[in-house]
Amino acid sequence: xxxxxxxxxxxxxxxxxxxxxxxxxxxxxxxxxxxxxxxxxxxxxxxxxxxxxxxxxxxxxxxxxxxxxxxxxxxxxxxxxxxxxxxxxxxxxxxxxxxxxxxxxxxxxxxxxxxxxxxxxxxxxxxxxxxxxxxxxxxxxxxxxxxxxxxxxxxxxxxxxxxxxxxxxxxxxxxxxxxxxxxxxxxxxxxxxxxxxxxxxxxx
Amino acid sequence: xxxxxxxxxxxxxxxxxxxxxxxxxxxxxxxxxxxxxxxxxxxxxxxxxxxxxxxxxxxxxxxxxxxxxxxxxxxxxxxxxxxxxxxxxxxxxxxxxxxxxxxxxxxxxxxxxxxxxxxxxxxxxxxxxxxxxxxxxxxxxxxxxxx
Numbered sequence: 001x002x003x004x005x006x007x008x009x010x011x012x013x014x015x016x017x018x019x020x021x022x023x024x025x026x027x028x029x030x031x032x033x034x035x036x037x038x039x040x041x042x043x044x045x046x047x048x049x050x051x052x053x054x055x056x057x058x059x060x061x062x063x064x065x066x067x068x069x070x071x072x073x074x075x076x077x078x079x080x081x082x083x084x085x086x087x088x089x090x091x092x093x094x095x096x097x098x099x100x101x102x103x104x105x106x107x108x109x110x111x112x113x114x115x116x117x118x119x120x121x122x123x124x125x126x127x128x129x130x131x132x133x134x135x136x137x138x139x140x141x142x143x144x145x146x147x148x149x150x151x152x153x154x155x156x157x158x159x160x161x162x163x164x165x166x167x168x169x170x171x172x173x174x175x176x177x178x179x180x181x182x183x184x185x186x187x188x189x190x191x192x193x194x195x196x197x198x199x200x201x202x203x204x
Numbered sequence: 205x206x207x208x209x210x211x212x213x214x215x216x217x218x219x220x221x222x223x224x225x226x227x228x229x230x231x232x233x234x235x236x237x238x239x240x241x242x243x244x245x246x247x248x249x250x251x252x253x254x255x256x257x258x259x260x261x262x263x264x265x266x267x268x269x270x271x272x273x274x275x276x277x278x279x280x281x282x283x284x285x286x287x288x289x290x291x292x293x294x295x296x297x298x299x300x301x302x303x304x305x306x307x308x309x310x311x312x313x314x315x316x317x318x319x320x321x322x323x324x325x326x327x328x329x330x331x332x333x334x335x336x337x338x339x340x341x342x343x344x345x346x347x348x349x350x351x
Contacts, residue, residue, distance in 0.1 A: 091299035105331035112320035
């Protein structure tokens with residue numbers, strides 16, 4: 001945290017054109033080299049509201065509070081209609097989309113896994129089926145069944161059709177975590193969004 | 205969010221003017237968006253943003269966008285009052301982490317699907333937009349994270 005120096009007023013006092021006192025409440029959080037930060041916060045929230053907010057908090061929480069206010073102010077200036085709420089809305093939409101995709105993918109995967117188990121169980125039956133009256137029949141059936149996996153059209157056509165595979169609900173626990181203990185990372189939404197793009201996803 | 209406007213009440217001052225203890229005139233900028241039966245909405249917005257800042261924001265946006273603007277300000281104000289340190293940025297942080305987590309999980313599931321598909325010699329489609337085979341359905345991908 002930057003502290004006010006006797007020579008250099010903090011960004012807030014520079015903006016407000018006043019003397020920056022040693023006990024200035026803004027000085028630790030609005031260093032003189034970040035004038036835009038205070039300008040934005042002042043424009044959206046106002047200096048007195050920010051002062052009141054900071055005074056209600058423990059000193060250890062004030063830096064995070066200022067940074068979150070700066071982020072909100074920045075978002076509001078970029079998008080005067082929705083501000084941060086636009087970001088929330090977008091993220092919620094992304095989350096819903098991901099949940100649906102994950103649900104479908106898991107549903108598809110479970111089918112393969114079932115086939116894998118079935119295949120294994122047939123293989124075991126063959127190995128241990130010496131006393132089984134149907135061992136030969138099983139072997140033949142398995143042999144035919146085994147080959148049925150390879151012609152794509154016969155067995156897997158159904159699995160490739162994804163249009164109707166919307167399994168009800170996702171296994172993903174979408175519960176919101178408690179807010180209190182989060183170490184905030186104030187990423188710019190575009191940067192964060194860019195970082196989140198996975199290369200497996202085709203750009204739209 | 206819907207964008208319908210409310211009419212100002214001729215006899216009853218809007219919540220803003222009631223709060224500010226002033227006469228609610230016919231051209232009151234707050235009246236369409238702060239009806240008298242929702243006093244808390246304006247009280248919250250006033251406490252966090254201040255009346256003059258809200259007025260300036262409303263004047264900067266188109267009339268048909270003002271209701272959405274007020275509602276988003278009210279949402280942010282309420283979030284800030286519930287969580288004075290992080291406000292609605294806390295929710296953004298949580299959502300971002302959830303998105304990252306789900307993307308990772310989807311990648312892993314797609315990788316598993318690819319493995320099974322190659323074992324069985326079948327075609328399949330990755331979910332989340334990437335198509336590995338030429339046939340069958342598969343959902344059109346949408347870019348995640350484009351703003």
